[in-house]
Amino acid sequence: MNGSKLGLGIPIGIALGVALGVAIDNLAAGLGLGVALGVGLGLALGAASKKKDGDSDGTGASGG
Numbered sequence: 788m789n790g791s792k793l794g795l796g797i798p799i800g801i802a803l804g805v806a807l808g809v810a811i812d813n814l815a816a817g818l819g820l821g822v823a824l825g826v827g828l829g830l831a832l833g834a835a836s837k838k839k840d841g842d843s844d845g846t847g848a849s850g851g
Contacts, residue, residue, distance in 0.1 A: 795832065800825015 804821010808814035 797825040
């Protein structure tokens with residue numbers, strides 16, 4: 788897992804969650820969704836960056 792990408796995804800997700808929570812007038816639910824989205828986004832970005840680096844399966848292991 789690419790920690791820097793995950794670290795980037797979480798605050799983005801929290802920000803989205805706060806905005807969503809305000810929009811639906813339920814900050815706790817919005818924040819929960821935002822954290823989940825942020826972790827998912829971070830994992831997706833990490834997997835995408837690993838695949839872009841020539842790692843076909845996204846595990847970070849190359850060849851061998």
